[in-house]
Amino acid sequence: MNFKVFLLIFIGFLNSFQHVSAASCSSSDISNINKCYYDYLTALRIDPSSTFEYYYQYVRNNYLLVSWNGVNQLCNTFGKLQFCVNKDCMNLGDFKKVATYGGISANDFIGNYYAFEYMCSSEGNLRYKNSYECLKSNSEIIGKNCGSFGNDCFSRNIENKCIVNYAKEYCGSEAYIYTNNSLSTILCHSRPECCY
Numbered sequence: 001m002n003f004k005v006f007l008l009i010f011i012g013f014l015n016s017f018q019h020v021s022a023a024s025c026s027s028s029d030i031s032n033i034n035k036c037y038y039d040y041l042t043a044l045r046i047d048p049s050s051t052f053e054y055y056y057q058y059v060r061n062n063y064l065l066v067s068w069n070g071v072n073q074l075c076n077t078f079g080k081l082q083f084c085v086n087k088d089c090m091n092l093g094d095f096k097k098v099a100t101y102g103g104i105s106a107n108d109f110i111g112n113y114y115a116f117e118y119m120c121s122s123e124g125n126l127r128y129k130n131s132y133e134c135l136k137s138n139s140e141i142i143g144k145n146c147g148s149f150g151n152d153c154f155s156r157n158i159e160n161k162c163i164v165n166y167a168k169e170y171c172g173s174e175a176y177i178y179t180n181n182s183l184s185t186i187l188c189h190s191r192p193e194c195c196y
Contacts (some may be wrong), residue, residue, distance in 0.1 A: 033094075
């Protein structure tokens with residue numbers, strides 16, 4: 001057998017093995033995600049049985065829109081969640097299997113996970129910090145007129161562009177880049193079919 005052919009077959013085998021192993025999580029991984037989220041919400045002082053909407057509004061009002069210190073506190077608590085979960089399982093297909101937080105809220109929790117991952121990363125945190133005060137003070141205005149689009153992929157992308165353009169208009173290029181990256185990662189992870 002030609003060495004190149006053997007190498008191509010071997011690499012193809014490895015790639016297929018990696019794809020299969022990364023795409024499926026064990027039932028204990030799924031149970032662990034449930035426990036990790038329970039602990040995460042408890043650490044944020046949120047009833048772990050709360051809806052995603054309640055969780056998001058609580059985080060927004062008690063961490064994101066309070067002060068930069070609130071953002072740092074949230075990132076610290078979120079870092080514990082990141083450490084706790086198997087990141088290979090943090091995809092829509094596997095997260096839907098999570099007993100308490102999957103199901104109909106899976107898209108929201110997955111999008112939020114990756115948005116916070118970006119917000120708390122070195123790049124995201126710096127960009128957010130540079131535009132934080134402006135984004136915070138204009139949080140009720142930015143995107144206010146962007147919610148009338150549909151839920152299909154084209155409409156969601158148009159809505160994101162609308163919000164991003166408002167962020168740039170009110171708060172400049174750092175806010176534009178941060179908001180664009182954040183909304184793009186939310187859409188790509190919560191609605192993979194819309195990521196283009």
